[in-house]
Amino acid sequence: MPERYDPAPVESKWQGLWEREKAFRAEPVSRDGGSPDMPDGAKAYVLEMLPYPSGEIHMGHVKNYTMGDVIAHQRRRSGARVFHPMGYDAFGLPAENAAIRTGEPPATVTRRNIARIRTQMKRLGFALDWDTELSTAEPDYYRWTQWLFLRMFEAGLAERRQAAVNWCPVDQTVLANEQVVDGHCERCGALVELRQLTQWFLRITDYAERLLDDMAGLVDWPERVLAMQRNWIGRSEGARVVFRTEDGAHEIPVFTTRPDTLFGATFFLLAPEHPLVAELVAGRPEAEAVTEYVRRAVQTSLADRSDAEKPKTGVDTGRRVVNPVNGEELPIWVADYVLMDYGTGAIMAVPGHDERDFAFATAFGLPIRRVIAPEGTAPDEPLEEAYSGPGRLVNSDFIDGLEVDEAKPAMAAWLQERDLGEATVGYRLRDWLISRQRYWGAPIPVIHCPDCGVVPVPDADLPVLLPDVDDYAPKGQSPLAASEAFVNVDCPVCGTAARRETDTMDTFVDSSWYFLRYTAPALTTAAFEREVVDYWLPVDQYIGGVEHAVLHLLYARFFTKVLHDLGLVGFVEPFARLFTQGMIYRDGAKMSKSKGNVVAPDEIVDRYGADTLRLYVLFMGPAADDIEWSDQGVEGQRRFLDRLWRLVAGQEAGPLAARPTLEQLADDPVALELVRKAEATVQKATVDITERFSFHTAIAAIQELVNLGTRGVSAGELGGAAGAQALRYASQTAVSLLFPFAPHVASELWEALGGGSLHRETWPQADPAFLVRDVVTVVVQVNGKLRDRLEVAPGTPDAEVVALA
RNA sequence: GCCGGAGUGGCGGAACGGUAGACGCGGGGGACUUAAACUCCCCGGCCCCUCGGGGCGUCCGGGUUCGAAUCCCGGCUCCGGCACCA
Numbered sequence: 001m002p003e004r005y006d007p008a009p010v011e012s013k014w015q016g017l018w019e020r021e022k023a024f025r026a027e028p029v030s031r032d033g034g035s036p037d038m039p040d041g042a043k044a045y046v047l048e049m050l051p052y053p054s055g056e057i058h059m060g061h062v063k064n065y066t067m068g069d070v071i072a073h074q075r076r077r078s079g080a081r082v083f084h085p086m087g088y089d090a091f092g093l094p095a096e097n098a099a100i101r102t103g104e105p106p107a108t109v110t111r112r113n114i115a116r117i118r119t120q121m122k123r124l125g126f127a128l129d130w131d132t133e134l135s136t137a138e139p140d141y142y143r144w145t146q147w148l149f150l151r152m153f154e155a156g157l158a159e160r161r162q163a164a165v166n167w168c169p170v171d172q173t174v175l176a177n178e179q180v181v182d183g184h185c186e187r188c189g190a191l192v193e194l195r196q197l198t199q200w201f202l203r204i205t206d207y208a209e210r211l212l213d214d215m216a217g218l219v220d221w222p223e224r225v226l227a228m229q230r231n232w233i234g235r236s237e238g239a240r241v242v243f244r245t246e247d248g249a250h251e252i253p254v255f256t257t258r259p260d261t262l263f264g265a266t267f268f269l270l271a272p273e274h275p276l277v278a279e280l281v282a283g284r285p286e287a288e289a290v291t292e293y294v295r296r297a298v299q300t301s302l303a304d305r306s307d308a309e310k311p312k313t314g315v316d317t318g319r320r321v322v323n324p325v326n327g328e329e330l331p332i333w334v335a336d337y338v339l340m341d342y343g344t345g346a347i348m349a350v351p352g353h354d355e356r357d358f359a360f361a362t363a364f365g366l367p368i369r370r371v372i373a374p375e376g377t378a379p380d381e382p383l384e385e386a387y388s389g390p391g392r393l394v395n396s397d398f399i400d401g402l403e404v405d406e407a408k409p410a411m412a413a414w415l416q417e418r419d420l421g422e423a424t425v426g427y428r429l430r431d432w433l434i435s436r437q438r439y440w441g442a443p444i445p446v447i448h449c450p451d452c453g454v455v456p457v458p459d460a461d462l463p464v465l466l467p468d469v470d471d472y473a474p475k476g477q478s479p480l481a482a483s484e485a486f487v488n489v490d491c492p493v494c495g496t497a498a499r500r501e502t503d504t505m506d507t508f509v510d511s512s513w514y515f516l517r518y519t520a521p522a523l524t525t526a527a528f529e530r531e532v533v534d535y536w537l538p539v540d541q542y543i544g545g546v547e548h549a550v551l552h553l554l555y556a557r558f559f560t561k562v563l564h565d566l567g568l569v570g571f572v573e574p575f576a577r578l579f580t581q582g583m584i585y586r587d588g589a590k591m592s593k594s595k596g597n598v599v600a601p602d603e604i605v606d607r608y609g610a611d612t613l614r615l616y617v618l619f620m621g622p623a624a625d626d627i628e629w630s631d632q633g634v635e636g637q638r639r640f641l642d643r644l645w646r647l648v649a650g651q652e653a654g655p656l657a658a659r660p661t662l663e664q665l666a667d668d669p670v671a672l673e674l675v676r677k678a679e680a681t682v683q684k685a686t687v688d689i690t691e692r693f694s695f696h697t698a699i700a701a702i703q704e705l706v707n708l709g710t711r712g713v714s715a716g717e718l719g720g721a722a723g724a725q726a727l728r729y730a731s732q733t734a735v736s737l738l739f740p741f742a743p744h745v746a747s748e749l750w751e752a753l754g755g756g757s758l759h760r761e762t763w764p765q766a767d768p769a770f771l772v773r774d775v776v777t778v779v780v781q782v783n784g785k786l787r788d789r790l791e792v793a794p795g796t797p798d799a800e801v802v803a804l805a
Numbered sequence: 806g807c808c809g810g811a812g813u814g815g816c817g818g819a820a821c822g823g824u825a826g827a828c829g830c831g832g833g834g835g836a837c838u839u840a841a842a843c844u845c846c847c848c849g850g851c852c853c854c855u856c857g858g859g860g861c862g863u864c865c866g867g868g869u870u871c872g873a874a875u876c877c878c879g880g881c882u883c884c885g886g887c888a889c890c891a
Contacts, residue, residue, distance in 0.1 A: 224885070227809040231887040238891085256891060269891090308889045337889040347891050355806095356889050428890055549886080619829070621817050626884090628817070636829050646844090697819070700828035707828085714845060 001752045005645035007609025011744040015125055023759055024072075024127040026083040030520035030529040038535050044075035045083045045536045047515055047575075049544030049552065053088045053095075053113040053135075057120050059584045059591060059629065060545065062601050063617040066741075067581065067695065068543050069126050070618065073740035074689050075540075076127075077763040083536050085518040086121065086128045088114050090137035092507040093171060093187060096440035099472045106440040106472065110137055120602060124610045125743050127759070132521045136510035141517060142442035143463035144527035145510055148559075150445060150456050151566055157203045158434075160454060164273055164340060165433055166302065167195040172474030173437045174199055176506060177430045178232075178551045183303025192302050200444055200503065201431040204558045208233050208427045211557055214573055221578040222624070228549040234428025239412045241348065241421040243268065246320040246329055250276060255343030255426050258350065259415065260407035263396040264371035265348040266361065268321045268330045269314070272297035273340035277317070280332065286318040290334055297336040305336060312337060312360040323348075324420040325411075326397065335360060343426055351386065358386035371396050372404060432555065434506040439472045439479040441504030449491035449498040458492050464500070478502040511552055512559035515539055515574060527568075534570040542575035549580070579693055582626040584617075591629070599629055611742035612638040618695035618741060641745055644706050644738070648731055648749045650713065655754040657728035662769060664725070670717040671726035674708055678733040679770035681705045685737045686763065699741060705734050728753065736764050 018024065028036035048068040051061055065086075072084040088110075095106040095113070102109075114135060121128070134141055152158040166175040170190035174197060179186040204211075212233050215226050238257035244250065252270075256262075270277055272294040281287040293315040297305070304310070314335035321330050330348075337356055338347055351361035351368040361368050372391040373379050379394035393399045398414065399407045415421035435444065443464045445457040457464055467486035469479050480486055480502040491498040513527070519536050520528040544552075553575070560574040583590055586597040604613045616637040621627040665672040681701045688698035709730050712718040718727045732753050739746035739758050750758040 222810090224809050228886050231808060234887075234890065236890075254891080258891075306889065310889085312889085335889095337891090339890065342890045349891085354891065356891075359889090426890075428887080546885085619817095625811095625817095630817075630830060632830055633817075640829085642844090692821095696817090697828080700819075703828055711846085 001649055001748075003646075003649055005642050005745065007611060007641075007745065010748045011123070011125060011610050014744045014747045015122060017757070018125075018127070018759065019122075019130075022131070024082075024084060024129050025131055026081070026085070026129045028519075028532055028535060029132060030523045030526075030532045032522065032524055035529060035531060038531065039081060042080040043083070043536065044072070044080040044541070045539045046072040046075060046541045047085070047539045047543070049542070049548065050087045050089050050511065050514060051117060052092060053090055053110055053117050055113060055116070057117055057601060059599060059601060059617065060581075062124065062613060063584060063623070064543055064545070064581055065121065065124070065126050066614045066617055067579070067623055068541070069614075069743075070689060070695060070740040071541050071543075072127050073743070073759075074686075074763070076759075077740075077761065078690075079762065083518070084128055085132040085134075085521075086126070086130075087134040087514055087518065088117070088136065089507060089511045089514070090114065090135045091142075091441045091504075091510055093438065093440070096438060096472055099440070105468070107137065107466075110135070110440075123605055124601070124614065127743070132518045134514065134517055134521050136507070136514060137440070139463045139465055140522070140524070141514075142510065144517065145442045145505065145513070146445040146457070146462050146464060147459060147527060148513060148563075149442075149505065149509070150459065150462075151568075152202060152562060153446070153456055155562070155566065157206065157562060158200060159203065160198060160200050162196060162198045163201070163433075164194045165197050165199055167193045167197070169193060171438070172476055174433055174435060176433045176508070178432075178508075178554070180302070183301065183306065194298070194302055194305075199433055199435040201433055202509075202558075204432045204555075205427060205429055207558050207561050208235070208429050209425075210561055210572075211429075211554065214557070214561075218573045218576075219578065220576060222546075222580055225546065225549045225553065225578060225580055229554055232429065232550040232554065236426050236428075238424060238426055239408075239415060239421055240344075240424045241324065241415060243321040243324060243330075243346075243348065245280070245332075246322060250280075252276065252321060252346050253344050253421070254346045254348050255424065256348060257426070258353065258408070259411040259421075259423075260393060260396075260399065260402075260404055261350040261353050261371050262323065262325045262348065262411060263393075263399075264350040264352045264369050265323055265328075265330060266351060266367045266369055267349045268332045269335045269338045269347050269349050269360075270317075270332060271338040271340040271345040272334055272336055274334075274338075274345045277334055280319045281317050284318055286316060290315050290317055293334055297334075300336065306339075308356075312356070312363050314360060314364065316364075324415070324418075331366075333360075333364070341430060342428065352383050353386055353388055355386045355388070358383075370394060432506075432558070434509055435503040436506055437476065437478045437503055438474055439466070439469065439504065441507060442466075442510060443480065444501045444503050444505055446501045447489055447491060447498050448501065449494065449496055451496050452491055452493045452498075455491055455493050455498070461492070466504075478504060480504070508552060508555050512555045513563070515556070516563075516569070530569060537569065538571050538573055538576040541577050541579065543579045543581060545583070546580040553578070580624060582622070582624050584620075584629050585626055586629040588628070599631075604634060608634060608638045609641075609745070611745045612641060615641070615699060615742050619699045621696055623693060623695055640703055640706070641742065643710055644731075644734065645745070645749065647706060647709055647713070647727075648735070648752055651724075651728055651731065651753070653752070653754070656732060657725050657753075659729055659767060660722060660725045664722050668720060668722040668726070670712055671720075671723045674712060674718070674726045674730045676770045677705050677708050678730040679766040681737065682733060682764050682766040683771065689740070695741070698737075702734050702737050705730060709734070733764055736761065 046068050048064050072082050076082040090110045095110045098109050099106045149158055166180050168175055168185040168190050170188045180192050183192055185192055212235055236257050238255055239259035240253050240255055242251050242253045277294060281290045314333045317332045319332045321332055323330055349357040351357040352370050353372055368383055370383055371394060373394045374389055374391035390404055393402050393407045399410050402410060412423040443466060445464045447455045449455050467480060467483035469482050472479050487500050489498055489500055516528045516533050519532045556574050561572050563569045564572045589595050589597060591598045616634045619637055660675055665675060684701045685698040688694040709727055735746050735749045747758045
């Protein structure tokens with residue numbers, strides 16, 4: 001072997017071998033013409049979130065896929081059948097925006113980017129099953145996205161309805177709630193507007209309870225991700241209470257988490273968008289002022305509307321509702337702090353015990369009434385501010401004297417008996433708006449017929465192919481509308497001239513089921529086969545960025561539950577174990593082109609080799625944490641590989657060494673120490689990778705072992721027969737342990753040490769005989785109290801220990 | 806405000822109730838070299854010191870324990886999520 005380590009020839013040699021052998025191909029996979037056999041034994045589906053094919057991969061991808069690669073290698077070596085596929089989340093705005101600038105079709109841009117990314121991933125030597133590669137933007141994939149949409153449509157889970165929706169004025173499309181961050185478009189940062197539009201929704205809210213419940217027990221996920229999903233779903237227990245207008249003409253239900261404070265309600269509020277507002281004031285003197293208030297409120301941006309610091313505004317309608325518990329008439333106001341899409345769009349206002357209602361009452365001179373008195377407070381003591389702590393109910397008739405926690409169910413029961421309401425649960429989660437008025441996505445497969453209404457495209461007519469258009473620019477409606485040939489169709493039911501839906505689907509729909517399609521990447525007769533998805537799924541280990549905690553990860557869970565209910569899959573959670581990686585920073589900021597602090601993976605591979613890069617991204621620090629990139633840190637990992645290479649190159653050619661026995665090592669303490677360290681390292685590295693996700697400490701342990709060997713050599717202490725064998729054995733151990741992290745150089749060194757192809761090897765097993773410590777700790781107590789701690793040889797007689805103490 | 810996570814050298818971090826600082830970066834010293842680079846060896850928490858050692862050290866204050874970075878209670882600070890959600 002060459003004296004110096006040169007990564008380029010080593011890496012291309014092994015990459016070529018793995019590719020020729022299809023070394024990481026997985027079975028079973030569904031293909032046309034017959035179902036595969038289901039094997040016995042352990043399986044491991046190791047998956048990383050698929051990349052969006054913008055120009056090239058970045059360091060975050062390298063870290064993500066290297067982690068997955070290490071897990072996949074490790075599981076394979078421990079005997080599991082491993083599935084480790086890769087694909088591309090290929091629909092979406094960046095390719096489309098590039099198309100608008102250059103005129104080049106998004107499909108062309110996307111396919112070129114995919115080819116580039118594939119090349120980069122192959123250069124990094126990832127152990128992927130390239131035969132199952134997929135792109136969500138290809139018709140043979142999105143055909144099935146459309147097919148799944150139609151199944152949801154049939155089940156009543158996809159529906160078209162009018163609602164106040166988020167509109168991004170820059171991207172010229174509507175957005176899901178999950179894509180609005182602090183009132184701004186997640187993609188472009190523009191201030192989001194609210195518009196009343198008719199759009200397609202998926203009824204994710206029907207699954208709110210199960211999305212919440214299944215988090216406990218069914219998934220092993222980081223606590224912070226579970227917390228984010230919990231926050232996002234936003235469950236709150238309360239009651240629905242029905243109020244009637246004073247003339248008895250209208251029922252207006254409200255949702256409240258505080259039914260116990262019903263006697264404290266002194267006024268009643270409607271959201272500006274509430275459908276009853278116009279009717280209630282029609283023909284009344286207040287009509288003009290109310291209409292004007294509503295008009296202004298509706299125009300206010302989402303960000304301004306939801307600013308809690310803003311002074312309270314509102315307008316009196318002159319109308320009244322009757323409080324169902326005491327028959328009291330309460331004035332109805334319209335106020336923009338009441339949101340139409342949470343609860344019922346109407347609230348009972350309890351200024352004594354709600355901060356916002358208190359501010360409103362103060363601003364407009366409305367009465368404030370105490371109904372809860374904390375310990376030691378008189379029932380009629382005035383309130384300086386809204387009180388929301390514990391206490392007993394006062395001024396509340398039949399629930400007087402109850403604690404808050406007792407009063408809530410008591411009131412709910414009272415209401416239910418009289419048919420005036422009931423205990424209920426509210427969620428912050430909204431339905432998933434999936435329509436996009438953009439070109440580069442899967443067309444929504446429905447047809448609008450003047451006679452039949454919304455008609456699904458028959459399965460046999462799928463895919464609804466994206467038409468070629470000349471202009472991809474958004475104009476407030478989908479660019480697909482410009483294609484006459486696309487739009488004008490006959491109704492599949494009655495044959496009348498009809499129009500196709502021109503909106504496309506949110507790309508998060510595409511990525512909500514891709515992990516199923518890997519099991520049937522080229523199947524033309526179905527999206528996937530139940531037997532095969534049930535074999536591989538749930539994903540045993542999923543890895544990706546935390547930024548998808550409430551986007552992709554929530555949507556994919558929802559899809560999986562829907563598919564389960566439709567009988568298409570046999571599991572309810574897609575990802576059994578999740579790991580969210582931290583971001584890579586440089587100069588204190590996230591790497592980004594605009595900040596000019598990007599380190600391109602290719603440059604590092606060119607300069608130091610793929611193995612050095614792989615090693616470094618995992619050695620940097622805990623994989624879950626955000627860590628600062630260090631150019632010198634990369635060099636440190638290259639120095640380590642150089643050192644290991646020299647250590648192996650300095651040894652004579654020959655077959656693999658057997659582990660020396662304790663007898664052989666009896667007269668050579670340095671050699672014994674080295675073998676013992678090798679055994680301990682096997683144990684530690686295995687635990688670190690499989691149980692702790694602690695790659696950096698696993699690597700550190702391997703480095704410690706190599707350092708011990710290197711120091712022994714330079715001190716001339718491993719010269720004898722036992723020493724040489726120990727050194728060879730320790731080198732083998734280090735090389736073998738290094739394989740998942742740095743597979744090319746490890747394979748090369750393993751071969752040089754006399755081994756076969758390392759990717760077919762099993763994980764080295766530690767010999768317990770070497771792991772026994774030769775000292776034990778003895779705790780010494782005198783008179784039951786006095787303390788000391790001694791290290792003695794195992795089996796030392798008590799008398800001797802006492803003498804030492 | 807509510808929910809979650811975290812505070813250890815100059816830096817990334819290790820130790821998962823048992824020698825605090827593994828491994829690496831940066832720094833210092835030495836060997837090799839005409840010289841440099843590479844490589845190899847050694848030293849790096851702080852403060853004293855008679856050079857043998859001593860004292861203090863893991864955000865702060867208490868506690869449990871023979872023993873706490875680690876467990877418990879109370880603070881402080883930072884990061885992330887949600888938030889006019891009734």
